[in-house]
Amino acid sequence: MAARDYGQYCGITRALELVGERWALLIVRDLLVGPRRYGELAAGLPRIPSNILAARLKELQEAGILRRAPRSRVIVYELTPYGRELEPVVLALGAWGFKAMGDPREEQVLTPDALAITLRTAFRPQVAADLPATAYAAHLGPTGLLVRVDGPSLVVTRGDGPADLAFAAGPSIHRLISGELAPGRAIETGVVEVLRGRGDLLDRFATTFHLAA
Structure with missing residues (x-):
């Protein structure tokens, strides 16, 4: 074929x-x-x-x-x-490519499905196992993802819903996931905008989802 x-x-x-x-x-x-x-x-x-x-x-x-x-x-x-x-292959390839991403160019977009796979790649179940169950709503323009973490279990779905923290972000969220940008600084610089819920939960998000750049 x-x-x-x-x-x-x-x-x-x-x-x-x-x-x-x-x-x-x-x-x-x-x-x-x-x-x-x-x-x-x-x-x-x-x-x-x-x-x-x-x-x-x-x-x-x-x-x-x-x-x-x-x-x-x-x-x-x-x-x-x-x-x-192919899932483990795609996740491994994503983790490898993440190291060479650099800063997003002006014309580059981050789609909900791309972010969903990035989060599945960056998820640290051994870390999440020791944290309280948390739901995040990540908004990318008019669409978004509902991210549920319960111990070592992760479920990412399209759409919105009840969440402990809802935030809006764009391609630069990779700076938070990589650890380049601290959660508080990400909020201060507008990389992440808290829409509802406790802003301090972004620290938990950054701890749960991390990829070395």
């Missing part, structure tokens, strides 16, 4: 033939957060041409990585069990 053929008999070679085309792994990233309609995938990847999105979805479906499924009279794309096996 792959457009590329490296002419080598190797597991890494085969993996690149399946998900190494441009945009393919970002589609997998977003589907790791949850099933998505075609329009939702397009909105989460604002620079992807529609013909490329259609082609990648077809290729990934033919490879058995994702499938089309009916949900409430609409068609969604979701990962197969084989596709979900």
